[in-house]
Amino acid sequence: MSTQESKKVIYAAIAANVAIAICKYAAAAFTGSSAMLAEAFHSTADSGNELLLLFGIKRSERPADELHPYGHGKALYFYSLLVAVYIFGIGGGLSIHDGITHLRNPQPTGHPGWNYAVLGFATVFEFYSWIISYRELRARTDHDESTWEEIITSKDPTVFTVFLEDCAGLIGALLAFLGIFLGRMFNRPYLDPVASILIGLLLAAMAIFLGKESGALLIGERTNRGRIRRVRKIITDDPSVDKVGDLLTMQLGPSQVLLTVNIQFQRGLDIHQLELAIERIEKCIREKEPMIERIFIEAESFKRSAPSSAQ
Numbered sequence: 160m161s162t163q164e165s166k167k168v169i170y171a172a173i174a175a176n177v178a179i180a181i182c183k184y185a186a187a188a189f190t191g192s193s194a195m196l197a198e199a200f201h202s203t204a205d206s207g208n209e210l211l212l213l214f215g216i217k218r219s220e221r222p223a224d225e226l227h228p229y230g231h232g233k234a235l236y237f238y239s240l241l242v243a244v245y246i247f248g249i250g251g252g253l254s255i256h257d258g259i260t261h262l263r264n265p266q267p268t269g270h271p272g273w274n275y276a277v278l279g280f281a282t283v284f285e286f287y288s289w290i291i292s293y294r295e296l297r298a299r300t301d302h303d304e305s306t307w308e309e310i311i312t313s314k315d316p317t318v319f320t321v322f323l324e325d326c327a328g329l330i331g332a333l334l335a336f337l338g339i340f341l342g343r344m345f346n347r348p349y350l351d352p353v354a355s356i357l358i359g360l361l362l363a364a365m366a367i368f369l370g371k372e373s374g375a376l377l378i379g380e381r382t383n384r385g386r387i388r389r390v391r392k393i394i395t396d397d398p399s400v401d402k403v404g405d406l407l408t409m410q411l412g413p414s415q416v417l418l419t420v421n422i423q424f425q426r427g428l429d430i431h432q433l434e435l436a437i438e439r440i441e442k443c444i445r446e447k448e449p450m451i452e453r454i455f456i457e458a459e460s461f462k463r464s465a466p467s468s469a470q
Contacts, residue, residue, distance in 0.1 A: 162216060164295055165317040165413075169209045169216075171291045172321045175284040176206040179328075186277040192268040193261035194335040195277070197254035197355035201331050201362060202281070204250030205324045208242040212317050215239060219412055229453065232412015233377060239316035240373040246324075247366035251359045258355030265348035274339050282332045289325035296322050301385045312383055315413035316373055327365050331358045382408040382416045386448055393443050394422060399436035401425050404459070408451075416451045418444070423459040433458055 180202035187196035215238025223230040268274065293306075295318050300309040310319045338354020341347065381387070387408060394403050404421030411417055422440075424433060441454050 162220070162414075164298075165216065165315060166213065168292050168295050168318050168321050169212055172288045172325065173206060173209045175288040176202045176209065176328075179281040179284050180206060182277045182280055186273045190268045190270045190274050191266065192274055192335075192339055193257055193352040194338040194354035194358065195268075195274050196257055197358040198278075198281070198331055198335045200253045200257070201250050201328065201358060204246050204362070205328065207249070208245055208324065209321065211238050211242050211245065212320065216317065229411050229417065230415060232410075232415045235413060236316065236373055236377040239320060240370060240377060242316075242320060243366045243370035243373055246362055246369065251361075251363035251366060254359030254362060255356050256359075258352040258357075258359060261352035261355065262349055265352055267343065267346075267348045268339060268351055271339055271343055275336070278332050278336050282329065285325055285328040285332065289322070289329060292318055292322040292325055301383075304385075311372065314376065314380070314382065314410045316369070316376065317413075319372075320369060323365055323369065327361055330361060334358050334361070376410060379409045382410050382450070386416070386450070390418065390420075390444055390448060390451070393447060394420065394440055397436060397440055397443075399424050399428060399432065400440075411453070414450050415453075416448075417453045417455075418451050419455040419457070421457045421459065 180199055183195055183199035183202055186192070187199050212235075215235040218234040218238070219230075219232050221231040221234075296306060296309055296313075299313065299315070299318065300306060304312070310323070313319050334354045334357050338351045338357075342350035387406065390408075391403055391406055394400055394406075401423045404423060406420045407418070409417045424436060428436065437456050437458060440456065444451055444454060
């Protein structure tokens with residue numbers, strides 16, 4: 160999937176979150192709402208997150224060099240891990256701290272109309288960003304996968320991070336609205352800071368999930384199961400192959416995969432026939448699965464018939 164599509168999703172999210180954050184800070188200062196301030200922290204954290212993702216994309220696009228022979232694709236996973244830390248510390252931490260502070264001495268919020276107007280404005284922009292990220296996420300989903308399966312198996316953290324942030328933004332706006340509205344309706348000013356704490360916990364939970372997913376990619380996660388099945392079928396369909404042994408993959412970046420596979424070829428093939436078979440298999444894999452940039456094949460028959468194996 161094109162990097163440009165990932166950037167389009169991020170740009171849309173940045174534009175929405177910057178506008179939303181400015182409005183939320185203004186409303187929080189004018190009304191004194193803790194929940195609104197938590198939402199402002201939330202949008203600020205989201206804006207910073209998207210900038211980090213853009214920087215991560217740029218770093219991951221650097222070409223391979225002597226020190227990094229497999230390229231810099233995993234740089235994006237490192238920066239997506241920083242995003243998770245940023246959400247946890249800035250978004251979740253400040254929201255919980257502010258909520259607890261106001262909970263000790265809850266005060267009724269003034270001018271609720273401003274809060275409702277800003278939350279409505281924020282919801283519209285958040286929903287617009289959500290639609291863009293959701294469409295891109297669905298475009299990357301295999302026909303037999305759900306959206307959730309795509310999130311937990313995706314190798315490109317940019318789109319699913321923005322999508323989850325947008326989901327949290329919509330839920331956070333609802334929590335802020337309920338905290339402000341119910342607090343005024345029932346004269347329970349503590350409901351506003353409680354909403355702030357709930358928003359912080361929501362962000363902390365999302366940050367932990369994103370950190371887990373990014374960490375798994377950073378330390379070397381396999382590629383998608385669907386791609387592995389297709390590669391195995393490509394190999395087994397070749398007439399020279401007897402059976403496929405270990406087929407190991409590692410995601411080097413959102414669009415880069417390393418493949419190592421142990422193949423037992425048909426008996427009776429000479430060295431030249433084995434070389435042609437390996438070349439044919441590699442060519443077919445690269446044509447049908449262009450993400451697989453590095454292929455290492457260990458030929459069992461070749462090992463038995465020659466002193467060194469063909470790769």
